[in-house]
Amino acid sequence: MANTSSRTLRLLSLLQTHRRWAGGELADRLGVSERTLRRDVDRLRELGYPVHTSRGTDGGYQLAPGAVLPPLLLDEDEAIALAVGMGEAARSAITGMEASAIRALTKVVQVMPPRLRRRVDVLREAMVSASPAEPVVTVDVLTTVAQACRDEERLCFSYAARGREPSSREVEPHRLVTLGRRWYLVAYDLTRQDWRSFRLDRLTGARPTGARFRPRDLPARDAAAFVKAAGGVPEPHTVKALVHAPAARVRTTAGQWGMVEEVDDHSCVLTMTSSSLDWPVQALGNVGAEFEVLGPPEFVAYVREWGERFVRATSPGPASRRAVQHGQVDQEDPGATR
Structure with a gap:
């Protein structure tokens, strides 16, 4: 049998990785009696961890949100930083990072007070605003x-498909997928009796029903393949540009959007992957340096179109002259609207 301290840490880890544990199952996992388990749970409570106990056939132990963060783990600022960072890491292009990041995010938010969750949402929205192509998904929904996916528990929510009024859905959630800088839920829709993928930014009022289910076989190789087959994910573009600026400068202004490889002291190659060509243009513009597009061809054409549009904006046309005549624009500064 492990000593009391290591067993208590093991108990805490188990409580953080499952929504609810039956007492007998938890005791078996720890290799102790249910009486010893109750003493260990009391010890966690003394340390400030909000472990709830429920009785009956569905009874057991659950680590619940508390009025404050449990002690000896993270302070509030560290918890917020971790939640925001894990949310960003879950959308990263690093292979295998998504699942680990969402597990870490779930553990932190599970015991986070509502006021800290709101701060996480505010920070994530502020970060997302730099890339308008990326829809906002709140930490609570995520x-x-x-x-619900982890616990194999049915989920209810309101969903607004494109061009349609919101409708109520009850589903058996399967997996979360991030593709094209968007979050998708792959689930079996109980109303339509079929598999569906749902964009999380169009999903509101998500709540677990408490009803468990036995997982069905997904009609695809994996969840990501299912979302792609549904036709809702645009193919991503891999954009490359030679930027005539030091790599350190480019990493500071655009490094969060892609990979920067140094060529020499005065230039580097910036590589970005996105389903939209808008934000790579904006990222390159934010650098404030000369650059050459290395590919793909559609991005060359897109940058040229943007450039021509900006050039036209500096040459007042008939509409601009009419606005001046009607006093809507300062004649000394055509770009200043009253």
Whole structure:
């Protein structure tokens, strides 16, 4: 049998990785009696961890949100930084990072007070605003859906498909997928009796029903393949540009959007992957340096189109002259609207 301290840490880890544990199952995992388990749970409570106990056939132990963060783990700022960072890491292009990041995010948010969750949402929205192509998904929606997938628990929500009024859905959630800088839920829709993929930014009021289900076989190789087959994900573009600026400068202004490879002291190659060509143009513009597009051809044409549009904006046309005549624009500064 492990000593008391290591066993308590093991108990805490188990409580953080599952929504609810039956007492007998938890005791078996720890290799102790249910009486010893109760003493260990009391010890966690003394340390400030909000472990709830429920009785009956569906009873057991659950680590619940508390009024404050449990002690000896993270302070509030560290918890917020971790939640925001894991949310960004879950959308990263690093292979295998998504699943680990969402598990870490779920553990932190599960015990986070509502006021800290709101701060996480505010920070994530502020970060997302730099890339308008990326829809906003709140941390509450993300973690609620992730926990339902983990616990094999039916989920209810309101969903607004493109061009349609919101409708109520009850589903058996399967997996979360991030593709094209968007979040998708792959689930079996109980109303339509078929598999569906749902964009999380169009999903509101997500709540678990408490009803468990036995997982069905997904009609695809994996969840990502299912979302792609549904036709809702645009193919990503891999954009490359030779930027005539030091690599350190480019990493500071655009490094979060892609990979920067140094060529020499005065130039580097910036590589970005996105389903939209808008934000690579904006990222390159933010650098404030000369650059050459290395590919793909559609990005060359897109940058040329943007450039021509900006050039036209500096040459007042008939509409601009009419605006001046009607006093809507300062004649000394055509770009200043009253």
